């Protein structure tokens with residue numbers, strides 16, 4: 283993600299050489315044999331920040347209230363015709379969450395409030411992501427809280443530091459979602475999906 287521009291110009295240099303490539307052996311990582319053209323195209327797509335018209339829902343939870351919010355959220359996204367991948371941070375490697383983030387035009391971050399802040403795994407994920415300097419993605423946040431809240435606000439602070447496109451306001455639910463909260467989460471997701479579709483047009 284951070285070296286996309288550099289990679290594009292290096293691939294152009296290699297292409298100018300006009301040599302036939304049998305194998306790609308990077309300094310670190312796996313050695314590619316067989317179909318280097320396919321690998322180069324994938325690499326270029328990543329460097330160009332190509333993404334799907336889809337949403338990555340990335341969250342964590344202590345007692346499942348934030349997790350329950352993902353259900354009406356997934357339904358709202360689906361009803362707007364968007365695919366979504368749902369990642370629970372404590373059950374997935376950070377690299378898998380980053381990959382889903384980068385594959386999708388939109389991202390919804392879910393976190394309960396812990397001591398006025400985000401849950402640590404969510405904060406760690408966003409911190410890691412910031413270092414990768416993501417571009418051309420739209421983000422929103424949701425989460426459960428018990429009194430003053432804070433996680434959703436903190437997530438938006440992180441989005442701003444990264445310069446992501448933002449869908450505001452986020453949605454907070456007091457403890458476990460009520461039927462009314464569930465409808466609000468559903469509508470939040472539909473609103474987000476509409477924005478993602480609109481934003482994606484800039485890259486078609």
Ligand SMILES: Cc1cc2nc3c(=O)[nH]c(=O)nc-3n(C[C@H](O)[C@H](O)[C@H](O)COP(=O)(O)O)c2cc1C
Nearest residue numbers: 344345346347348394395397398427428429430431
């Ligand atoms: C150790 C601990 C600290 C918490 N700190 C806060 C807090 O500072 N502000 C707040 O609004 N809620 C706080 N809560 C309440 C949780 O945010 C609330 O229980 C929420 O529903 C948890 O969501 P989850 O089920 O997704 O984990 C705290 C809960 C725990 C267990």
